[in-house]
Amino acid sequence: xxxxxxxxxxxxxxxxxxxxxxxxxxxxxxxxxxxxxxxxxxxxxxxxxxxxxxxxxxxxxxxxxxxxxxxxxxxxxxxxxxxxxxxxxxxxxxxxxxxxxxxxxxxxxxxxxxxxxxxxxxxxxxxxxxxxxxxxxxxxxxxxxxxxxxxx
Amino acid sequence: xxxxxxxxxxxxxxxxxxxxxxxxxxxxxxxx
Numbered sequence: 001x002x003x004x005x006x007x008x009x010x011x012x013x014x015x016x017x018x019x020x021x022x023x024x025x026x027x028x029x030x031x032x033x034x035x036x037x038x039x040x041x042x043x044x045x046x047x048x049x050x051x052x053x054x055x056x057x058x059x060x061x062x063x064x065x066x067x068x069x070x071x072x073x074x075x076x077x078x079x080x081x082x083x084x085x086x087x088x089x090x091x092x093x094x095x096x097x098x099x100x101x102x103x104x105x106x107x108x109x110x111x112x113x114x115x116x117x118x119x120x121x122x123x124x125x126x127x128x129x130x131x132x133x134x135x136x137x138x139x140x141x142x143x144x145x146x147x148x149x150x151x152x
Numbered sequence: 153x154x155x156x157x158x159x160x161x162x163x164x165x166x167x168x169x170x171x172x173x174x175x176x177x178x179x180x181x182x183x184x
Contacts, residue, residue: 006155006156006179007155012154012155012156015156015177016156016157018174018175018177019174019175019176019177020159020165020166020168020169020172020174020175020176020177021156021157021158021159021165021176021177021179022158022159022160022161022162022164022165022176022177022178022179023158023159023160023178023179023181024160024162024178024179024180024181025180025181025182026180026181026182027182028180031162031180032180035178035180037180040180040181040182041179041180041182042179042180043177043178043179043180044176044177044178044180045175045176045177045178046166046169046175046176046178047169047175047176048166048169048170048173048174048175048176049166050162050166050176053175069177073175076175
């Protein structure tokens, strides 16, 4: 991971601009146990209180790492209750990484965030419709299938 | 900027994140 993704200039700037980057040894006797680390690469996004909001396991090439981190940031703000900020991150994935494998999850999370904000079931229906149209082979379409029943 | 300026203490990183209103990106590094 260090040899490829973390030497990519776009990744370096993205992480430096958006995070406080912390690196500890994978066999750290306290932290590896605290975060249940069993394999590497394990990359975690924590809030400032040390609560885990997102985790990836396995190698991500540079072109996949940034959208993955955007998804993690969106989930962190979603968990914090800041839905507008979360939606902003999910939109950034859809705008800049539309064909990335994580984009369907961004569609789902964006729609859920919008629904929680507005209580408008149209946002749940939109999740299904967008996934059916743009990502018909994604498992996220299956997860959104109940929302298709909300159509009148 | 040629590399990431990693902090090697999680506690220090959490304090910095609080001050800068940022999230922490935590890498469990395996040199092997």
